[in-house]
Amino acid sequence: MKNISGAFVCLTSRVAEYLATAKFSSIRRACITQTNTPNGVQFSPDIEKKIKSSTNLDDLLDVLAESPFWSWIDLRLLEALVAASGSSKCDTLISSYKEAIFSRKLIDILPNVPSKELKEKYYMKIVSKLDKEADDITVADLLEFRSQLEVVIMDIKNGICVLDHFKDGCVEIHWYIPAEIVDHAYQTASIQYHKFHELHLQYLQIGSFPPIYNPLMMRLPQLESVPSLPDIADTMTII
Incomplete structure (x- = not known):
């Protein structure tokens, strides 16, 4: 399926049918x-407050759909619900979805990827630009990059970045992270920038802080060529 949003809607709808027979309190x-x-x-x-006050599956799923973590690329919530239900059929559905979607190249799905466009006061945007083309990166690669960006570069919890959208060319990926960890993420990334090449x-821009650049990719100004001096031996007068 080319439409990523449609694939995710189909997955969640089918999973919801099986969850309806499970114990709601466990879910x-x-x-x-x-x-x-x-x-x-x-x-x-x-x-979190809305989740605790939900009284049935439909209410709960509506609340989760408001969460930035309920998305085509982040299946943790859906997997948690499935684990609580004990449904093997749901496991199969999620596995099939991952096999079909996570192996896709970004270049193939770019026109159809939805943006989260969070407006909540709890999140701030970060931008990461890669020296790679969209046809060199799969969705699975993007998830691995997110993990390394979080844990190695910013020293924040794995899986906390929310994908907003990305641009073609040299891939520019926009994320959201909780506002309260922005200062820590920036300070750590400023120290770990020597690992950007890995x-x-x-470059990485976190919130309103200035961008942090990969020192190995910074374009230094070209020095004007200096005419070569004649060999000193050629200028000596033999007496």
Whole structure:
């Protein structure tokens, strides 16, 4: 399926049919415990409050759909619900989705990728530009890059970056991270910029801070060529 949004809607709709037969309290609890789960989703206080007050599956799914972590590329919430339901059919659906979508090249899905466009006060945008082309990167590669960007470069929790959108050419990826960790992320990235080349990262801009550049990719001004001097031996007068 070429339309990424359509593929994700189809997946979530089919999974919801199986979740309807599961115990709702167990499914809701699986969402609530995400905050305390290693690499789990970190909800904003507003979303967490709505999850706790939801009384049925439809209400809960509506709340999760508001979350920036409910997206075509981030399946952690969906996987948590499926784990709580114990549905093997849902496991198969998610596996099939991953196999079909995560192997796709970015160049093939760029026109159809939805943007989260978060306006919430809890998040700030970061921009990462890669020295790679979209036809060299798969969705799985993008997830691996996100993990390295979070853990190695910014020293923040794995999976906390929310994908906003990306541009073609030398791939420019826009993310969101919680506002309260922006200062820490910037300070750490300013120290770890010597590792940018390992991620093919040209530059990283975090919030309103100035961009941090890969020192190996910075364009230094060309020095004007200096005429070569004659060999001193040629200028000596033999007496």
